[in-house]
Amino acid sequence: MTMHDTKPYEPVFTPERRAGLEELLKRYPTKRAALLPALWMVQEARGWISDTAMTEVAEVLGLTPAYVKGVVTFYTMYHLHPVGKNFVQVCTTTPCNICGAENVVKALLQHTGCGELGATSPDGKWTVIEVECLGACGFATPIMVNDDFIESVTPEKVLEIVRKYS
Amino acid sequence: MGFPHKPHPKETVVLSQYFGDADARSYAGWVQRGGYEALKKSLAMTPVAVQDIVKASGLRGRGGAGFPTGLKWSFMPKERTRTHYLCCNADESEPGTFKDREIMRWTPHALIEGCAIAQHAIQAEICYIYIRGEFTEPLRIMEKAIAEAYQNGVLGANAMGSGKRIDQFIHRGAGAYICGEETALMNSIEGKRGNPRIRPPFPAAAGVFGLPTTINNVETLAAVPHIINRGADWYKSLYLSNPKSTGTKLISVSGHVQRPGNYEITMGFPLKDLIYDLCGGVKPGRTLKACIPGGSSVPILNKEESESCILDYEGTVAKGTMLGSGGAIVFDDTTDMVYQVMRLAKFYAHESCAQCTQCREGTAWTVRILQRILAGEGTIQDLDLLLDLADQMTGKTICVLSDSCAAPVVTGIKKFRGEFEAYIKGARKPVMATV
Ligand SMILES: Cc1cc2nc3c(=O)[nH]c(=O)nc-3n(C[C@H](O)[C@H](O)[C@H](O)COP(=O)(O)O)c2cc1C
Ligand code: SF4
Ligand code: FES
Numbered sequence: 001m002t003m004h005d006t007k008p009y010e011p012v013f014t015p016e017r018r019a020g021l022e023e024l025l026k027r028y029p030t031k032r033a034a035l036l037p038a039l040w041m042v043q044e045a046r047g048w049i050s051d052t053a054m055t056e057v058a059e060v061l062g063l064t065p066a067y068v069k070g071v072v073t074f075y076t077m078y079h080l081h082p083v084g085k086n087f088v089q090v091c092t093t094t095p096c097n098i099c100g101a102e103n104v105v106k107a108l109l110q111h112t113g114c115g116e117l118g119a120t121s122p123d124g125k126w127t128v129i130e131v132e133c134l135g136a137c138g139f140a141t142p143i144m145v146n147d148d149f150i151e152s153v154t155p156e157k158v159l160e161i162v163r164k165y166s
Numbered sequence: 167m168g169f170p171h172k173p174h175p176k177e178t179v180v181l182s183q184y185f186g187d188a189d190a191r192s193y194a195g196w197v198q199r200g201g202y203e204a205l206k207k208s209l210a211m212t213p214v215a216v217q218d219i220v221k222a223s224g225l226r227g228r229g230g231a232g233f234p235t236g237l238k239w240s241f242m243p244k245e246r247t248r249t250h251y252l253c254c255n256a257d258e259s260e261p262g263t264f265k266d267r268e269i270m271r272w273t274p275h276a277l278i279e280g281c282a283i284a285q286h287a288i289q290a291e292i293c294y295i296y297i298r299g300e301f302t303e304p305l306r307i308m309e310k311a312i313a314e315a316y317q318n319g320v321l322g323a324n325a326m327g328s329g330k331r332i333d334q335f336i337h338r339g340a341g342a343y344i345c346g347e348e349t350a351l352m353n354s355i356e357g358k359r360g361n362p363r364i365r366p367p368f369p370a371a372a373g374v375f376g377l378p379t380t381i382n383n384v385e386t387l388a389a390v391p392h393i394i395n396r397g398a399d400w401y402k403s404l405y406l407s408n409p410k411s412t413g414t415k416l417i418s419v420s421g422h423v424q425r426p427g428n429y430e431i432t433m434g435f436p437l438k439d440l441i442y443d444l445c446g447g448v449k450p451g452r453t454l455k456a457c458i459p460g461g462s463s464v465p466i467l468n469k470e471e472s473e474s475c476i477l478d479y480e481g482t483v484a485k486g487t488m489l490g491s492g493g494a495i496v497f498d499d500t501t502d503m504v505y506q507v508m509r510l511a512k513f514y515a516h517e518s519c520a521q522c523t524q525c526r527e528g529t530a531w532t533v534r535i536l537q538r539i540l541a542g543e544g545t546i547q548d549l550d551l552l553l554d555l556a557d558q559m560t561g562k563t564i565c566v567l568s569d570s571c572a573a574p575v576v577t578g579i580k581k582f583r584g585e586f587e588a589y590i591k592g593a594r595k596p597v598m599a600t601v
Binding site: 027033095132133148 | 261292298338339418427506513517
């Protein structure tokens with residue numbers, strides 16, 4: 001499911017960001033190839049990617065909105081709706097699973113007040129999701145809080161992490 | 167070295183020498199450690215001469231398939247009439263594997279140098295380094311190192327004064343295991359959904375943007391400068407078992423060992439020594455139950471097989487498994503194999519790109535049956551059903567993700583059947599709610 005902006009839409013690609021995108025376009029022989037980087041620019045600016053933003057990206061890169069949506073929905077890291085201020089991803093794939101990752105998830109849900117996976121806490125500060133292998137299996141359990149990668153998280157360490165980001 | 171641990175005397179430290187040494191990250195630090203000598207040497211050679219050294223070294227792809235690297239490079243057109251590309255595969259998403267991350271975090275210039283040498287060998291002006299979206303720290307480090315390489319004239323219009331253009335750009339992924347598959351990776355660079363492509367055409371004929379392309383894994387490329395510096399004969403001599411598997415290999419060890427980490431071994435090293443000596447074995451009071459030696463996509467070994475398995479391409483095949491990407495997942499006797507096989511299947515169901523029916527339906531169905539068993543509602547026929555399904559999922563799809571889901575299911579049932587039956591017969595308490 002995708003969502004629309006609630007406020008009047010301000011374009012993401014200001015002259016400044018547009019210049020940044022132009023630089024990126026020099027790296028590729030097609031405009032389409034800059035789609036993933038352009039979507040990252042949107043998410044960095046807005047925290048998520050709305051339907052209107054997809055339409056804007058489509059215009060900027062000469063694609064159709066439907067095409068852009070098809071790509072956005074393929075990749076799990078693009079948010080289709082707003083998320084909590086702290087977006088937490090916890091690996092629960094086998095190597096971490098056997099080292100207790102599911103208990104880390106439980107501790108996170110409890111201490112952030114999220115209650116359940118994917119839901120945002122009542123204070124709007126936290127969203128916790130389970131993800132597949134984060135490529136750091138020897139450091140079980142790795143979690144990501146926004147862009148910060150935190151290794152070797154145990155249920156005991158969760159409270160401290162939650163306090164730090166609150 | 168067994169990062170984050172100190173090197174063990176039984177390791178052969180080549181790629182991991184500077185893991186943990188933050189000074190090696192900078193351009194100056196890298197040059198101080200002999201960096202970019204191999205690139206200089208290579209640029210003075212013909213592309214074919216570089217290919218020949220890599221061929222003679224016996225280096226094989228470290229991304230999973232083990233294809234001879236020099237041979238792969240030689241498939242690129244000899245005459246460059248169109249743009250050629252190199253894609254460096256830094257998608258590292260195979261559960262159990264975390265070596266490429268460490269190479270990029272600690273020795274970013276080793277990767278840049280390896281890519282540049284490969285670019286020269288295949289006459290590719292442009293290299294895209296495809297880094298998975300979750301690797302925020304490696305991304306920052308690689309971006310900084312590439313900027314430094316440009317500032318110091320290693321990259322750019324006149325790379326190391328050679329008169330040749332060598333460009334390297336990072337392309338950030340956005341969360342999709344399948345983008346590690348080489349043709350999906352190329353689609354992702356092109357701004358498309360990461361669906362694998364039907365082959366032929368092969369990438370050397372029509373790869374990214376329809377042009378000749380070579381795709382190599384991070385570890386493969388990082389090994390190349392060492393081969394150029396120290397020679398093919400040196401690399402070729404690094405083997406303990408079979409001369410077809412040469413060099414060193416980073417093995418990522420995860421799961422139930424006392425010291426998980428990245429260990430660098432000479433090809434042919436016994437898995438038993440890796441688990442017990444280098445990693446300190448399982449926790450006191452526990453015993454080894456199983457090991458998946460090459461990342462989650464390869465067949466599971468039981469205790470006896472693990473303890474007699476040789477870590478190289480042939481040694482793993484001899485035990486009915488594969489070296490894969492070198493991610494050894496270790497399970498001790500506290501492991502519920504049924505639950506973990508379900509968890510693995512769930513990974514593949516989540517990551518299927520859904521193009522092929524056998525994969526899309528098969529992975530999802532496999533998970534449902536396994537969850538039914540874990541809920542205490544399975545029947546003995548379910549085991550045959552799972553095996554039948556696995557058969558339908560093997561060798562019939564565009565890429566091997568489907569086969570990868572089948573492998574742990576088949577070997578799990580074959581080697582730990584009793585545990586599945588215990589759930590079915592009610593001898594074991596259900597661990598999942600009714601599905
Ligand atoms: C489903 C799937 C996922 C893969 N993921 C990766 C990956 O994350 N990293 C990687 O280097 N190779 C991965 N591969 C293997 C690549 O397709 C390709 O063989 C490899 O990058 C080639 O490099 P090499 O010859 O240096 O090993 C994957 C293959 C499949 C089928
Ligand atoms: S096997 Fe699965 S992942 Fe591979 S192309 Fe087919 S549907 Fe996609
Ligand atoms: S399984 Fe958790 S990081 Fe790989």
